[in-house]
Amino acid sequence: TLSKRLQLVAHYLPQHANFVDVGSDHAYLPSYVCSQDLQARAIAGEINEGPYLSAKQHVAAFGLTDQIEVIQGDGLSVIEGRLVDQVVIAGMGGTLIRSILQQGATKLFHVSRIIAQPNVDAPEVRQWFYQNNYQLVAEEIIKEDGHIYEILVADKGDPTTPYDENQLERQLFFGPYLLQEKTEIFIEKWKAEKNKRERIVTQMHQAKMINYEKINMFLNEIKIIEEVLVRDE
Ligand code: SAM
Numbered sequence: 001t002l003s004k005r006l007q008l009v010a011h012y013l014p015q016h017a018n019f020v021d022v023g024s025d026h027a028y029l030p031s032y033v034c035s036q037d038l039q040a041r042a043i044a045g046e047i048n049e050g051p052y053l054s055a056k057q058h059v060a061a062f063g064l065t066d067q068i069e070v071i072q073g074d075g076l077s078v079i080e081g082r083l084v085d086q087v088v089i090a091g092m093g094g095t096l097i098r099s100i101l102q103q104g105a106t107k108l109f110h111v112s113r114i115i116a117q118p119n120v121d122a123p124e125v126r127q128w129f130y131q132n133n134y135q136l137v138a139e140e141i142i143k144e145d146g147h148i149y150e151i152l153v154a155d156k157g158d159p160t161t162p163y164d165e166n167q168l169e170r171q172l173f174f175g176p177y178l179l180q181e182k183t184e185i186f187i188e189k190w191k192a193e194k195n196k197r198e199r200i201v202t203q204m205h206q207a208k209m210i211n212y213e214k215i216n217m218f219l220n221e222i223k224i225i226e227e228v229l230v231r232d233e
Contacts, residue, residue, distance in 0.1 A: 002032045004144045012153045019086035027055035034067040044070045045078035076104025086113045094121030098128045116152045129154045139177040148189045194225045
């Protein structure tokens with residue numbers, strides 16, 4: 001069965017979705033969606049030969065070649081000349097997701113929804129949405145197999161809607177909806193993130209690697225995290 005993480009990503013695709021899954025690996029997500037919804041269509045994009053071949057094999061083995069096209073290529077280049085309505089980019093760092101969106105920005109004119117699941121650096125993705133007229137409409141935070149994952153869903157529209165001008169920095173950092181909900185998993189994640197930054201700062205001092213710019217960035221983030229955690233206690 002499909003991971004809880006990818007099931008939750010799939011949950012944000014509409015009925016009869018017509019989507020691209022960038023970095024599809026084994027094409028598990030499009031296979032799951034298309035086998036449940038015969039009118040769904042997908043492109044499984046993969047840059048690397050190994051995963052591309054395993055995606056092709058998997059799609060063929062499940063008899064889904066009429067619904068899923070597997071294409072080898074970098075990022076959104078695989079939708080060149082095709083109209084897709086939704087984009088999924090899951091299981092990568094937020095910086096990579098952001099650069100895939102940025103490089104493919106001109107191919108997004110038809111895309112009404114983007115579902116991103118950054119493993120780290122989610123703020124990078126929120127920032128891209130904010131600067132490129134995608135309105136963040138939902139966020140999820142889940143834990144599976146000891147890992148905490150975030151899922152960000154954005155629709156074409158006014159990107160300022162979920163944000164409050166006075167809280168923009170903090171909301172982009174934590175996620176406006178996640179910050180509002182403050183689930184147990186959210187608290188767990190940010191406690192760990194705070195510890196991680198404290199360890200790094202200590203190590204930098206011990207190693208006499210005094211990079212003030214970095215240290216100040218971490219100290220500032222620690223402060224922001226503490227403010228959010230304290231209000232919870
Ligand atoms: N999306 C799946 C998931 O969430 O389980 C697979 C995640 S896997 C960790 C990341 C995949 O993205 C790898 O198969 C890798 O080859 C692919 N990838 C990395 N950079 C890419 C790019 N620029 N364009 C397309 N695929 C890429």
